[in-house]
Amino acid sequence: MPVKTIRQALQEALVHEMRRDPRVVVIGEDVSGGAGTEGGRDAAGGVLGVTKGLIKEFGESRVIDTPITESAIMGAAAGAAVTGLRPVAELMFSDFLGVCFDQIFNQAAKFRYMFGGKARTPLVIRTMIGAGRSAAAQHSQSPYHIFTSVPGLKVVVPSNAYDAKGLLIQAIRDDDPVVFCEHKLMYDLRTEVPDEAYTIPFGEANVVRDGDDVTVVALARMVHYTMEAAEKLAAEGIECEVIDPRTTSPLDEDTILESVERTGRLVVVDEATPRCSMATDIAALVADKAFASLKAPVRRVTAPHTPVPFAPSLEKLYIPDAERIAAAVREVHGYAR
């Protein structure tokens, strides 16, 4: 099977779906780039090149460059979705959610419920998350938990190229609004990815590694740090079961609960800040539904309750790493009442 980057996998998903369905359009700032310039279109293809070249095949009417006006982008995508298109809108950095939250939170997410079940809003919002490039406080956050807390939205947080392609195709075919979070440090990460189109259903976690001692639930880039920690811990005789939920809304509660019922121990690893986060949500889920199985307190390995710092030395401290994950696993593994 061919090996591809997440960037290639995402582009393949877009191309498959745009060929398959003329209602699929890509809209956002610089999705082609270069409009109104001497250099001409396709100057960018998104900040990190996911949509590069699409305009050549699909033209300006389906690869729609917009002004830098996030509310109009999200509102246009929501309005287009509810009237018959299937837009894939790009919210370049997830931090820009702050500019256009209303259109996502009060409009797209609520149409169906407010309108008594008559609306369908097949909208995908692609957006970048993640710290690690010294992009500082307004270009580095991972606010998928904010989207997850909104009824009406679905939220995807892929950790590898295979999942990214299958989940993006699923997102585009899905009839609900989906926020698709891409970690900015992972676009060049490679895995085997089939050339053909395929879907991965939402709400089905991937058990990345089997183990009987400690359940570790990790999201996006944290899956890779967790696997690094798990290999070290295996050498110490601690076997981690590593679960990648892949979607936070819907969340595959069963896979997490079944694992914790077996291991009795849970660590949740989340690059986001800890208050009202996925780490906290999953900890609460297990406290609520698997309390009797727990042999140790649940540990959350997260960013601190701070904005993302600029200085590389501080940012390194901000982002959870394999060392911190391993330390948390050792702590819950060695816990005795």
Added chain:
Amino acid sequence: MQLSHESLIKAYRDMTTIRRFEERVQEEFSKGSIPGFVHLYAGQEASAVGVCSHLGPRDHIASTHRGHGHSIAKGCDVSGMMMELFAKQGGLCGGKGGSMHIADLDQGMLGANGIVGGGPPVVVGAALTAKTLNTGNVAVSFTGDGGSNQGTTFEAMNMAVVLQLPAIFVFENNGYGEYTGASYAVGSRDIAGRAAGFGLPAVKVNGDDFFEVHEAAREAVERARGGGGPGAIEVDTCRFYGHHSGDAQLYRGKDEVKRLRDDRDCLKHFRRRVTEAGLLDTAELDAVDDEVSGLIEQAVATARAAAPPDAAALLSDVYVSY
């Protein structure tokens, strides 16, 4: 443009339906039959009807918190609306939206909106669908003077111009954003002029005069349908009630509402115009009044008799599938 007899009757019927609907909603709200908040459109009927006369069910509109008039003008079922306001099963939104979210996608009505400035970006999307799929449809955003100040509205107008979309921005300037004068809150005091600054052909019309609104909307809709891009219309209008039903209206001048009702009633103006010109006679208009009264009476009776939503409705319709 000369309107046909049928068009004139329909315009009068729609405007009268809005007026009687709102008067009755005010009455029912005061009695406690309607939960939540209602924002009444009475006084502004010529705007909704003048514009929507040019639209079919496949054209889209988005409205404001003051959305009953736009809904009726766009063809929403009056009983379905009344049931929705009464929070009953069978309401247009199954009793889950209420006055501020009243919508009917089958009629191209994308919803009243609880967020000031929430609608214009959505209308850009509906216009984008029309352009991308080459349907020949148009999309109309109704916003107030308050919404005209929102950044979302500016963004929406700019994007409609950039993408040359069949979108029309109608600004109903009723003089007040909540309890504050538009003369205070609209910095330039010239909403149409501001829209023109975004590159939109923009006109200002007298909202007391149905025919003036109708003509401006005809031009804007024809231009947009023909691929000529977006437009804007500022409608100078007035509201006969407060911001919401129950508003003490301390911001109003002495006898202001009485003066508005005496001098600026678009329904009275319409009646006088068509009878003086011999286009319709009093008997025809009175017959419409009677017909509408019956319709509203029936709507209230239906709403009163309907059951509230089943408990299961709490959890349904969040997602298509989850």
